[in-house]
Amino acid sequence: MRNVIFTAPFPMETTMLFARALRGLSNIRLLGLFQQAPQGADRALFDDIVTVPNAMDPAMIVRGARYLQEQYGEIHRLLGILEDLQVQVAIAREELGIYGPSVEVTQNFRDKARMKAVFRQHGLPCAASRTVTSAADAYALAEEVGYPLILKPPAGAGSRATYKVEDRAQLDQALAEVRPGPGRTMLAEEFLAGREFTYETVSIGGTPVFESIGRYYPGPLDVVRNDWMQWIVVLPRDISSPEYNDAREAGRKAIKALGLCEGMTHMEWFRRPDGSMAIGEIAARPPGAQIVKLMSYAHDQSLHRAWARAVVDREHDGPFERRYAVGIAFLRGTGRGRVARIDGLDEAQKKMGHLVVETQLPKVGMPKAGGYEGEGFAIVRHPDTTVVEQAVLDLVRTVKIRYA
Numbered sequence: 001m002r003n004v005i006f007t008a009p010f011p012m013e014t015t016m017l018f019a020r021a022l023r024g025l026s027n028i029r030l031l032g033l034f035q036q037a038p039q040g041a042d043r044a045l046f047d048d049i050v051t052v053p054n055a056m057d058p059a060m061i062v063r064g065a066r067y068l069q070e071q072y073g074e075i076h077r078l079l080g081i082l083e084d085l086q087v088q089v090a091i092a093r094e095e096l097g098i099y100g101p102s103v104e105v106t107q108n109f110r111d112k113a114r115m116k117a118v119f120r121q122h123g124l125p126c127a128a129s130r131t132v133t134s135a136a137d138a139y140a141l142a143e144e145v146g147y148p149l150i151l152k153p154p155a156g157a158g159s160r161a162t163y164k165v166e167d168r169a170q171l172d173q174a175l176a177e178v179r180p181g182p183g184r185t186m187l188a189e190e191f192l193a194g195r196e197f198t199y200e201t202v203s204i205g206g207t208p209v210f211e212s213i214g215r216y217y218p219g220p221l222d223v224v225r226n227d228w229m230q231w232i233v234v235l236p237r238d239i240s241s242p243e244y245n246d247a248r249e250a251g252r253k254a255i256k257a258l259g260l261c262e263g264m265t266h267m268e269w270f271r272r273p274d275g276s277m278a279i280g281e282i283a284a285r286p287p288g289a290q291i292v293k294l295m296s297y298a299h300d301q302s303l304h305r306a307w308a309r310a311v312v313d314r315e316h317d318g319p320f321e322r323r324y325a326v327g328i329a330f331l332r333g334t335g336r337g338r339v340a341r342i343d344g345l346d347e348a349q350k351k352m353g354h355l356v357v358e359t360q361l362p363k364v365g366m367p368k369a370g371g372y373e374g375e376g377f378a379i380v381r382h383p384d385t386t387v388v389e390q391a392v393l394d395l396v397r398t399v400k401i402r403y404a
C-alpha cells in the first residue's frame with residue numbers, strides 16, 4: 001500500500017477532482033492534509049485526514065505529513081495542485097525525503113524572473129524583462145524596449161496586480177500604486193502583442209506523454225481590465241499542424257530546462273503579429289480555467305486521472321486520440337451587486353443546446369465574482385473547431401448576466 005498525501009488549504013470543487021482521481025488509483029492509501037477538512041462524499045475519498053491551522057506554511061505541512069508518516073509509514077508522494085502551494089510542498093518534500101519536484105525546480109516555475117533567466121540560457125523566446133526595485137529600473141527597461149510595458153508581481157497568479165502601461169505617465173502611476181522597493185520586487189516586461197495561447201502537458205521523466213493546445217479569447221489581462229468581456233478558451237481539435245510546431249518545441253524544451261520530471265504543466269504563449277512566438281510563463285501544475293475538464297472532453301478521457309497516473313505511478317495510459325474541439329464561455333456581465341437575472345438562456349439552448357456538454361449557471365442572488373472566470377460557464381464540443389469557436393462566441397453574445 002503506497003501512502004499518498006494530497007494537500008490543499010480548502011476543499012474547493014475543482015481541487016477535489018484531483019483527490020477523486022487519486023482515489024481511483026490502485027494500491028494507494030489516500031491521506032489528506034487540509035486547513036479546512038472536506039465533508040461528505042469528499043471526506044469519504046480519504047483513508048485519513050489531518051488538519052493544520054495554515055496549510056500554506058511549509059512547517060505545518062511537514063508537521064502534518066510527519067504525523068501521517070508516524071501512523072502509516074513511508075510516504076510515497078506529497079502532492080498539491082495549487083499554484084501558490086508548489087514551493088511550500090517542495091520544501092516539505094525535501095525535509096521529509098519524499099520523491100517529487102525539488103524546491104529549486106518549483107522556484108524555476110514560480111519565480112518569473114528566474115524562469116526567464118533559464119529561458120534565456122537555453123535560447124527560449126520570451127519577453128525582455130527586468131527586475132524592478134526602483135522607478136529607475138522600470139525606466140531603464142522602457143528605454144531599452146519602449147512602451148507598452150507590463151508591470152507585474154514576480155510570482156503572481158490570476159493576473160493580480162498586473163499593469164499594462166502605455167507611456168511614462170501611466171508607468172509613474174503604476175509605480176506609485178505598487179511602490180516597488182527592496183522588499184517589494186516587481187517585474188517589468190516588454191509587452192507581447194498578438195494572440196495568446198496555452199500549451200499543456202502531462203510529463204513523465206521530463207518528457208511530455210500528452211500534449212494539448214488552447215487559445216484564449218482574449219488574453220486574461222484584457223478580460224480583467226474590461227468587465228464587459230466574457231472570457232473564452234478554445235481547444236482546437238487538430239493541434240498537429242505545423243503552425244504549432246515552434247510552441248510545442250519551446251514547451252518541451254522549457255519543461256526540460258526548468259527541470260520538471262513528473263507532472264502536468266500549463267504554459268501560456270503568444271503569437272506575435274510578425275508570426276514569431278514567445279513564452280509568457282509556464283506552471284508546473286494543472287491549468288485552471290476548467291482546462292483539465294476541457295482536455296478530458298476533447299479526448300473522451302479523464303485528464304485528472306492522467307495527472308494522477310503520472311505523478312503517482314509514473315505511467316501514462318495514452319496515447320489519447322483528440323476527437324473533438326472544445327470551448328468554454330465564462331459567463332459574466334457588467335455592473336455591480338448580485339446576480340439578478342440571466343437573459344438569453346432559452347435562445348442559447350435553442351441555438352447551441354446540442355453542442356453543450358456541461359454548464360454551471362450563475363445562481364440568482366450570487367455576489368458578482370470579480371475574476372475573469374465570472375459566475376458560471378458553459379462548455380461546448382464538436383469535431384469541427386470552427387463550429388466550437390462560433391458556438392462559444394454566440395453564447396457570450398446571447399447569454400447576459402444582469403446584476404442588481
Ligand SMILES: Nc1ncnc2c1ncn2[C@@H]1O[C@H](COP(=O)(O)OP(=O)(O)O)[C@@H](O)[C@H]1O
Nearest residue numbers: 127156157158159160189190191192219220221
Ligand atoms: N509581457 C507581457 N506581454 C503581454 N501580456 C502580458 C505580459 N505579461 C503578462 N501579460 C498578460 O497578463 C496575464 C497575466 O500574466 P502572467 O504572467 O500570466 O501572470 P499570472 O501568474 O497572473 O497568470 C497574461 O495571461 C497576459 O494576458
Ligand SMILES: [Mg+2]
Nearest residue numbers: 158159268281
Ligand atoms: Mg498566467
